[in-house]
Amino acid sequence: MTYHPNGQRSAAQQALHTVVENGPDQEALHTLAESRVLLPDPEPAEEPPGQAQALSLPVVEQGDGTRLVPVFTSPDRLEQVFPEIERYNAVELGDLARGWPADGPSLVVDAGTPEEMALTAEGVRELLGKA
Numbered sequence: 001m002t003y004h005p006n007g008q009r010s011a012a013q014q015a016l017h018t019v020v021e022n023g024p025d026q027e028a029l030h031t032l033a034e035s036r037v038l039l040p041d042p043e044p045a046e047e048p049p050g051q052a053q054a055l056s057l058p059v060v061e062q063g064d065g066t067r068l069v070p071v072f073t074s075p076d077r078l079e080q081v082f083p084e085i086e087r088y089n090a091v092e093l094g095d096l097a098r099g100w101p102a103d104g105p106s107l108v109v110d111a112g113t114p115e116e117m118a119l120t121a122e123g124v125r126e127l128l129g130k131a
Contacts, residue, residue: 011035012073012093016115024127033094033128037071037109038078041087055089059105067105068118071096081112097128 009017012035018028040058057069071093072078078088093109100107104121119127 010073012037013110013115016073016109016117020115020117029127032109033092033097035073035093036090037073037093037096038075038088038090039069039071039096040078040082040085041089042082042085055091057105068108069105070108070111073110077110077113093128097124100124 011031015028015031015035018025019032022028039055042058043056059067059069061067070081072081072088075088078085097107100121102121102125104124106121107119107124109115109117109119
C-alpha cells in the first residue's frame with residue numbers, strides 16, 4: 001500500500017472513508033481487506049535478530065472495560081494517536097480479520113480521524129474476513 005504524505009488519501013483511506021460515509025460497500029471492504037495496516041508495537045523485540053516472531057495484538061483497555069485493537073492506514077495516523085510508539089508491524093487487514101477470535105476485542109481503524117471505523121469481533125470477521 002502506498003502512503004501519500006502530500007495529504008491525498010491512500011486507497012485504504014479512501015475505502016475506509018467510503019465505508020464510514022456510505023455503510024458496508026463491498027468494493028470498499030474488499031479494498032480494505034487487501035490493504036496493509038499498521039499495528040502499534042510498544043514492546044521491544046525479545047527474540048534475537050533473524051528469528052521468527054509471533055505477532056501480538058496491541059490490546060487497549062478503556063475505562064469502561066471495552067477492549068480494542070487499534071490499527072492504522074499510515075505511519076502519520078499512527079503517530080497522531082501514539083507519538084511515543086516508534087515500531088509497528090504491517091499486516092494485511094483481511095489476514096488479520098480471518099484469524100480474529102470470536103470473543104476477541106473490537107478493532108478500530110484510524111482512531112481519532114474523521115474516517116475512524118470501529119468493529120466488534122463479530123463485525124471484523126463478518127465484514128473484513130469475507131471481503
